[in-house]
Amino acid sequence: MSTSNNALFLEQAVQLLGERAVKTALSDLEPYCVDWRKRFFGKAAAILYPRTTEQVAGVVCLANQHGVALVPQGGNTGLSGGATPDASGTQVILSLSRLQAVRHQDPANKTLTVEAGVTLKQVQELADGMQLLFPLSLGAEGSATIGGNLATNAGGTGVLRYGNARDLCLGVEVVSASGEIWNGLRGLRKDNTGYDLRDLFIGSEGTLGLITAAVLKLFPKPAGVMTALIQVASPRHAFELLQLAQAKCDAALTGFEYMSAESTQVVIDHFPEVARHGAQIIGGILGGNNSMVAERSDSVLMEISHPESESAATSMLETVIGQALDQQIVGDAIVAQSIAQSSALWHLREAITLAAAEDGAQVKLDIALPLSRLVTFIDQVNREMLAAFPGVRLHNFGHFGDGNLHYNIGAPQHLAAGKSVQERRAIYLDYIQTHEEAIRRLVHDRVMAMNGSISAEHGLGQLRKAEAWRLKSPVELALMKRIKQALDPNGILNPGKVL
Amino acid sequence: MSTSNNALFLEQAVQLLGERAVKTALSDLEPYCVDWRKRFFGKAAAILYPRTTEQVAGVVCLANQHGVALVPQGGNTGLSGGATPDASGTQVILSLSRLQAVRHQDPANKTLTVEAGVTLKQVQELADGMQLLFPLSLGAEGSATIGGNLATNAGGTGVLRYGNARDLCLGVEVVSASGEIWNGLRGLRKDNTGYDLRDLFIGSEGTLGLITAAVLKLFPKPAGVMTALIQVASPRHAFELLQLAQAKCDAALTGFEYMSAESTQVVIDHFPEVARHGAQIIGGILGGNNSMVAERSDSVLMEISHPESESAATSMLETVIGQALDQQIVGDAIVAQSIAQSSALWHLREAITLAAAEDGAQVKLDIALPLSRLVTFIDQVNREMLAAFPGVRLHNFGHFGDGNLHYNIGAPQHLAAGKSVQERRAIYLDYIQTHEEAIRRLVHDRVMAMNGSISAEHGLGQLRKAEAWRLKSPVELALMKRIKQALDPNGILNPGKVL
Numbered sequence: 002m003s004t005s006n007n008a009l010f011l012e013q014a015v016q017l018l019g020e021r022a023v024k025t026a027l028s029d030l031e032p033y034c035v036d037w038r039k040r041f042f043g044k045a046a047a048i049l050y051p052r053t054t055e056q057v058a059g060v061v062c063l064a065n066q067h068g069v070a071l072v073p074q075g076g077n078t079g080l081s082g083g084a085t086p087d088a089s090g091t092q093v094i095l096s097l098s099r100l101q102a103v104r105h106q107d108p109a110n111k112t113l114t115v116e117a118g119v120t121l122k123q124v125q126e127l128a129d130g131m132q133l134l135f136p137l138s139l140g141a142e143g144s145a146t147i148g149g150n151l152a153t154n155a156g157g158t159g160v161l162r163y164g165n166a167r168d169l170c171l172g173v174e175v176v177s178a179s180g181e182i183w184n185g186l187r188g189l190r191k192d193n194t195g196y197d198l199r200d201l202f203i204g205s206e207g208t209l210g211l212i213t214a215a216v217l218k219l220f221p222k223p224a225g226v227m228t229a230l231i232q233v234a235s236p237r238h239a240f241e242l243l244q245l246a247q248a249k250c251d252a253a254l255t256g257f258e259y260m261s262a263e264s265t266q267v268v269i270d271h272f273p274e275v276a277r278h279g280a281q282i283i284g285g286i287l288g289g290n291n292s293m294v295a296e297r298s299d300s301v302l303m304e305i306s307h308p309e310s311e312s313a314a315t316s317m318l319e320t321v322i323g324q325a326l327d328q329q330i331v332g333d334a335i336v337a338q339s340i341a342q343s344s345a346l347w348h349l350r351e352a353i354t355l356a357a358a359e360d361g362a363q364v365k366l367d368i369a370l371p372l373s374r375l376v377t378f379i380d381q382v383n384r385e386m387l388a389a390f391p392g393v394r395l396h397n398f399g400h401f402g403d404g405n406l407h408y409n410i411g412a413p414q415h416l417a418a419g420k421s422v423q424e425r426r427a428i429y430l431d432y433i434q435t436h437e438e439a440i441r442r443l444v445h446d447r448v449m450a451m452n453g454s455i456s457a458e459h460g461l462g463q464l465r466k467a468e469a470w471r472l473k474s475p476v477e478l479a480l481m482k483r484i485k486q487a488l489d490p491n492g493i494l495n496p497g498k499v500l
Numbered sequence: 501m502s503t504s505n506n507a508l509f510l511e512q513a514v515q516l517l518g519e520r521a522v523k524t525a526l527s528d529l530e531p532y533c534v535d536w537r538k539r540f541f542g543k544a545a546a547i548l549y550p551r552t553t554e555q556v557a558g559v560v561c562l563a564n565q566h567g568v569a570l571v572p573q574g575g576n577t578g579l580s581g582g583a584t585p586d587a588s589g590t591q592v593i594l595s596l597s598r599l600q601a602v603r604h605q606d607p608a609n610k611t612l613t614v615e616a617g618v619t620l621k622q623v624q625e626l627a628d629g630m631q632l633l634f635p636l637s638l639g640a641e642g643s644a645t646i647g648g649n650l651a652t653n654a655g656g657t658g659v660l661r662y663g664n665a666r667d668l669c670l671g672v673e674v675v676s677a678s679g680e681i682w683n684g685l686r687g688l689r690k691d692n693t694g695y696d697l698r699d700l701f702i703g704s705e706g707t708l709g710l711i712t713a714a715v716l717k718l719f720p721k722p723a724g725v726m727t728a729l730i731q732v733a734s735p736r737h738a739f740e741l742l743q744l745a746q747a748k749c750d751a752a753l754t755g756f757e758y759m760s761a762e763s764t765q766v767v768i769d770h771f772p773e774v775a776r777h778g779a780q781i782i783g784g785i786l787g788g789n790n791s792m793v794a795e796r797s798d799s800v801l802m803e804i805s806h807p808e809s810e811s812a813a814t815s816m817l818e819t820v821i822g823q824a825l826d827q828q829i830v831g832d833a834i835v836a837q838s839i840a841q842s843s844a845l846w847h848l849r850e851a852i853t854l855a856a857a858e859d860g861a862q863v864k865l866d867i868a869l870p871l872s873r874l875v876t877f878i879d880q881v882n883r884e885m886l887a888a889f890p891g892v893r894l895h896n897f898g899h900f901g902d903g904n905l906h907y908n909i910g911a912p913q914h915l916a917a918g919k920s921v922q923e924r925r926a927i928y929l930d931y932i933q934t935h936e937e938a939i940r941r942l943v944h945d946r947v948m949a950m951n952g953s954i955s956a957e958h959g960l961g962q963l964r965k966a967e968a969w970r971l972k973s974p975v976e977l978a979l980m981k982r983i984k985q986a987l988d989p990n991g992i993l994n995p996g997k998v999l
Contacts, residue, residue: 109743109872110903154692162751165690168667183975188870190902191664192953193653193703194960194968195998196980200699204692221750244608251720251807252661252751308750309816317808371687373608403689404609454691461693469693476682480987481695487986488979499694 007046007091010067014049017059022050022099033094036085037078037141041463043086045072048094054116054174054182054213060095061211062180064493071095072495073207075149076120078141080367081462083153083206083498092496097148100213104186106131111219112171112188117148117212124217133219136163136255140354151212154204156458161402162255162306163220165458167203172216175202178209178489188216201484206460207495209488225311227318228256228343231301231325232332236379239301240372241330243402246303246321253317256304257402258350264398265300267411268352271359275352298332301401302350353398357409361429363396364410364440368448369457372404379406382447386410389443390436405457410440445472461499506545506590509566513548516558521549521598532576532593533585536640540581540962543589544571551598553615553673553681553712559594560710561679563992570594571994572706574648575619577640579866580961582652582705582997591995596647599712603685605630610718611670611687616647616711623716632718635662635754639853650711653703655957660901661754661805662719664957666702671715674701677708677988687715700983705959706994708987724810726817727755727842730800730824731831735878738800739871740829742901745802745820752816755803756901757849763897764799766910767851770858774851797831800900801849852897856908860928862895863909863939867947868956871903878905881946885909888942889935904956909939944971960998 015023024030025047034043046069051057064071070092074084086092100116107113108131115124121142128135137150139157149155151173155166163169172187175198185199202210233239239259246254269276303321307314318336325331337343357363370378383395392413399407412432417425445455449472456465470478478500485492485500514522523529524546533542545568550556563570569591573583585591599615606612607630614623620641627634636649638656648654650672654665662668671686674697684698701709732738738758745753768775802820806813817835824830836842856862869877882894891912898906911931916924944954948971955964969977977999984991984999 107870107872109739110870111746112870154696156690156692160690167696177975177979181975181978183979184973185976187951187953188872189868189951189953189956191655191659191868191899191904191956193655193957194953194955194964195972195976196708196983197653197666197696197699197703198976198979200696201983204696209695221747223750240608247610248720249807251722253807308748308752369688369690371606371609371611373606373687400690405690452686454686454688454693456693457688457690458692465693473693474683476676476680477684477694477697479680480676480682480697483986484695484700484983487982 006067007069010063010069010093011047013063014047014060017063018049018051018056022052024048030094033074033077033096034086036082038080041082041085043088043092044090045086045094046091048096050096050099052099054100054176057095057097057100057211057213058176058180058182061176061178061493064093065178065180065491068491068493069093070493070496073097073152073211075117075146075152076141076144078145079149079153079462080459081456081464083460083462083495084149085463087497095211097211097213098146100148103127104214107188108133110188113217113219114186114188114214115147115217116214118146121145121147121150128219131219132222134222135169135217135219137166137169140351147215147217148212151203151215152205152207153460154458156400156403156405158256158258158400160400161257162252167200169218170199170203170215171218173199173202173212174214175210175212178491178494183210186214186216204460206462206499208485208499209494211494221308223306223314224309225307225314226255226304226343227311227314227337228302228304228346229318229322229334229336230346230349231303231322231334232298233301233330234332235299236376238330239299239401240376242301242303242325243372245325245328245330249321249324250305250317253305253307253314254303254402255306256302258302258399259401259406260300260302260350260353260398261395262299263394264353264396265349267360267394267396268349268356271356272352275348302346350398353396357396357411360411361426362412362433364433364437366408366441366444367405367457367459368408368444368453368455369403369405370448370451370453374451374453375401375404375406378447378451378453382408382444385443386440390440403457408444441468463498466499505566506568509562509568509592510546512562513546513559516562517548517550517555521551523547529593532573532595535581535584536577537579540584542585542587542591544585544593545590547593547595549595549598553599553675556594556596556599556675556710556712557679557681560675560677560992563592564677564679564990567990567992568592569992569995572596572651572710574616574645574651575640575643577644578648578652578961579958580955580963582959582961582994583648584962586996594710596710596712597645599647602626603713606687607632609687612716612718613685613687613713614646614716615713617645620644620646620649627718630718631721633721634668634716634718636665636668639850646714646716647711650702650714651704651706652959653957655899655902655904657755657757657899659899660756661751666699668717669698669702669714670717672698672701672711673713674709674711677990677993682709685713685715703959705961705998707984707998708993710993720807722805722813723808724806724813725754725803725842726810726813726836727801727803727845728817728821728833728835729845729848730802730821730833731797732800732829733831734798735875737829738798738900739875741800741824742871744824744827744829748820748823749804749816752804752806752813753802753901754805755801757801757898758900758905759799759801759849759852759897760894761798762893763852763895764848766859766893766895767848767855770855771851774847801845849897852895856895856910859910860925861911861932863932863936865907865940865943866904866956866958867907867943867952867954868902868904869947869950869952873950873952874900874903877946877950877952881907881943884942884946885939889939902956907943940967962997965998
C-alpha cells in the first residue's frame with residue numbers, strides 16, 4: 002500500500018468515524034502493537050475505534066477500496082500474535098472493543114446476544130444475572146472480548162462438559178471482506194439451511210470476516226459444584242481416573258485438569274505463599290497432613306457439577322474417589338468442603354502460568370492428542386526430551402480431560418544455581434532461545450505422528466503459522482487458501498496470519 | 501454434458517472400478533432415482549459403486565475431466581430429495597454404500613472411525629459393543645448411512661443432550677471436487693490449526709466434497725434411562741415443563757418430545773392396535789385409567805438418562821413431575837416402569853409419521869424456532885392456519901426441546917366422510933396439492949419473522965431450495981455461492997441441490 006492511499010483512507014475513516022475514533026500518535030498505538038506475551042512487536046499506521054457494525058462495514062469498504070490491510074483486535078489477550086500488526090507500519094488496527102451493546106437477553110431461549118467488544122467477564126456476569134451459566138472460562142477473561150474468543154475458538158477449563166467457544170455460539174453477525182453485513186444472529190439449536198458459515202468464521206482469526214456480534218448459548222446453573230485435588234502416581238493413573246470418572250459421572254464431570262509434579266513445584270518455588278495457603282487449607286481438611294503439597298507428585302484437579310444439589314455433587318465425587326482408592330488408581334485425595342477451599346485448589350492450578358513466568362523463559366506449547374495416545378505421548382516425549390536436553394523441567398499441565406496439554410519446557414535449574422534472579426532469567430532466556438526450535442520440533446513431530454494437534458486452543462496467529470505449514474497436508478492448505486481467496490480476494494483481512 | 505463424454509467417462513469408470521461396479525440397466529437404476537418419500541423422480545446415466553476412498557477419488561477425477569455431474573448417495577433415505585438425480589438422464593449416481601470398512605475402534609478415546617457406507621444402526625451396534633453410546637437416532641437408521649447423516653447434518657431425538665450429527669463428529673475424510681483426498685480424520689476434542697473445514701463439508705449435502713469416512717464421538721452409556729408420558733393442556737404448559745426439567749436435570753434430560761392432540765389422534769384413527777397396546781400398558785400402570793389415550797390432549801414424552809443408576813433416573817423423573825403437578829403445569833403423567841413400557845411410549849411417538857402416511861397426503865414442514873418464540877408461534881400459526889384453511893388438522897409434533905417441530909398439516913377430515921380409503925386418499929391428495937404452496941408460505945413467512953429456520957434437520961436438497969432462496973438474505977446466498985465456486989469450480993458435485 003502506498004502512503005498516499007494510506008493518507009486518503011485515514012482521511013475518509015475520520016469522516017466516517019469522527020476524529021476521536023482514529024488514532025495515529027505513536028503513544029496511542031504502542032500498547033496495541035505488541036501481543037499479550039510480548040513476543041511480537043509490530044507497527045501500525047493507525048488504530049480505529051468504530052462503535053457500530055455499520056461503521057465496521059464502512060471501514061472495511063474503505064480498506065478494500067484503498068487496499069489497506071486491517072488487523073482486527075479485541076482485548077489484545079491472544080497468545081499467538083494473531084492480533085498484532087506486522088513490522089511494515091502500513092497496517093491499520095481495527096479495534097472492535099467499542100462494539101459493546103448487549104443486543105438481546107433471552108432467558109427463555111437460554112441465549113444472550115452481545116456485540117464483539119463485550120468482555121468474557123461481562124458475558125459471564127450477564128448470564129449470571131439471568132440465573133444462567135455461560136461456561137467459557139479462561140485466565141484473561143477480564144480483558145478478553147467475546148469477539149476475540151470466537152475469532153480464536155477459545156478453549157479453557159469448561160470444554161470437557163460444555164465445548165469450545167464454537168460450541169457455545171448459535172449465531173454470528175459478520176462483516177465480510179467486501180464490507181457487507183451478514184446477519185446470521187440465529188438463536189436456534191437446529192438449522193440445516195445451507196453451508197455452515199458460522200463455524201467457518203469462528204476460529205478463522207479475523208482472516209475471513211469480522212465477527213461483530215454473536216448469539217451465545219447459556220446453560221442452567223448447576224445446583225452444586227465440588228472440587229477435589231487428587232494425587233496420582235503417573236499420567237497413566239490420571240488417565241484411569243478419567244475413564245472411571247467419565248463412566249460414573251458423564252456430563253456431571255465438568256473439570257479434569259492434570260498437573261505434573263514439576264509444574265506444581267514451580268508454584269512452590271516461586272509463590273510459596275500460594276502453596277502454603279493451599280497447604281493450610283489442605284492441612285485443615287486432613288488434620289495436618291500436608292503430604293500432597295510437600296511431596297513431589299503428579300496431581301489431578303477434578304470438578305463435579307450436579308444439577309440436583311451440593312450434597313449430590315459431593316456424594317458423586319466421593320463415590321468416584323472411593324472407587325479409585327479401592328482400585329489403587331489414586332493416592333491421597335482432598336475434597337473441598339467450601340467454595341473458599343475449592344477456589345484455593347483452583348488457584349494452585351491457575352498459579353502455574355504465573356509462577357512459570359516468574360521463573361523465566363519457557364518453551365510454551367499447546368498440544369492435543371487422542372485420549373488413547375496421551376499417556377504414551379507424555380511418557381515417550383518426556384523421556385526423549387530429557388535425553389536430548391538433559392535437566393530441562395517438564396512443566397506440563399492442563400486440560401487432560403480434553404486431551405489438551407500445555408506441554409511447557411523450562412530450562413535446567415542447575416544452570417542458574419547460586420545466581421541472582423536477574424542472572425537466572427538471562428541464563429534461562431539464553432537456553433530457551435538456543436533450544437526452542439529443536440524442542441518445539443521434537444514435540445510437534447511426535448504430536449503429528451500420533452494424529453494430534455499443535456494448537457489445541459490458542460490458534461495459529463503468527464506464532465504457529467510456520468509450524469502448521471510445515472506439518473499440514475498440502476491438500477488441507479490448498480482448501481484453506483481457496484476459501485481465503487474466495488472470501489477475501491484482496492487480502493485485506495489480517496494478512497500474514499493463519500495462511 | 502455430451503453423450504460422447506458420458507460414454508468415455510463410463511468406459512474409464514469401468515476400467516477403474518470393474519464392470520460389476522458400474523450399472524446402467526434401467527432396472528438397476530430405478531430404485532435409486534426416486535427419493536424415500538417418492539416425491540422426486542429423476543433419471544440417471546449410471547450408478548457407480550466404488551469400494552474405497554481411492555476409487556471415489558478416481559471417479560471424481562474422471563468426472564471433472566469429462567464434465568460429468570455426480571449425485572452422491574448413501575442409504576437413499578433423505579427427506580428433501582438431496583440424493584435424487586435430475587430429469588436429464590445425464591447425471592451419474594455415485595453410491596458410497598460399499599465403503600463399509602470399520603477403520604478404527606478406540607474405546608479409550610471414545611471414538612469410532614468408519615467409512616461413509618456404514619449404516620447408522622451398525623454404528624450404534626459397534627458403539628454398544630464397545631460399551632459406549634452413539635446417540636444419533638432416527639427413524640431410517642437401519643438403512644441410512646453415516647455418510648448421509650453427516651452430509652445432511654441429521655438430527656433426531658437425541659439432539660437435546662448430545663447435539664446434531666455435526667456435534668457427534670470429530671473428523672472427516674473428504675474427496676474434494678478435484679479428486680484429491682483430504683485426511684481430516686482427527687479424533688481430537690480441541691484443534692485450532694486453521695479453518696473449520698470439517699463443519700463446512702458436514703451439512704453441505706455433497707455439494708462441496710464427498711465425505712468418505714468419519715471419526716465419531718461416543719459417550720458413556722447412562723446407567724438408567726427412564727421415560728414418562730405427560731399430559732399438558734397446551735404448548736405453553738409443555739414449555740413450562742421444559743424449563744422446569746432443564747433447570748432440575750440439565751444434561752440428564754435426554755428427550756423432550758411434544759405431540760399435539762391431533763397428532764396422537766391420527767395414531768388412534770389408523771393404528772388402533774398401537775394406541776390400544778399403549779393404553780393397556782398405561783392402564784396397567786394406572787390401574788385401568790386410560791384417560792391419557794382416550795382423551796384428546798397434547799402430551800410430552802420426557803426421557804431422563806442418569807449416569808448413576810436406574811433408581812436415580814426414576815427419582816429425578818418423579819421429582820420433576822411432582823413439582824410440575826404441584827405447580828399445575830401438567831395433568832396426568834405415566835412413568836414407564838420397564839424397558840418394554842418405555843418402548844411402548846416411544847412407539848406411540850414414532851407411530852405418528854406412519855399413521856399420517858396411512859391417513860393420506862400432508863404438507864410436511866420441518867421448522868425450528870428460538871424456544872422463547874415457540875409457544876407464540878404455535879398459537880398464532882395454528883389460529884391463522886385454521887382461519888385460512890378451515891378444518892385442516894394440525895399434526896404438529898416433534899423435538900420441542902430443540903425448538904424443532906414437524907409442523908405438518910393434514911386435509912380436513914369432513915371432506916372424506918363416508919368415503920372408501922382409496923377415495924379418501926385421492927381427496928386428501930387433491931386438497932394438499934391445491935393448497936400446499938399457500939400453506940407452506942404461511943408457515944415459512946411466520947418462521948422467518950420470528951428468526952427461525954425452515955429446515956431444522958432435513959436439509960434443503962431439492963425440496964426446500966426454492967424456499968431457502970426466497971427467504972435467505974442475498975449476502976448469505978452470495979457467501980455460499982462463492983464457497984461453492986471456490987471448492988467445486990466445475991460444478992460437478994450434486995448440481996441443482998442447495999444452491
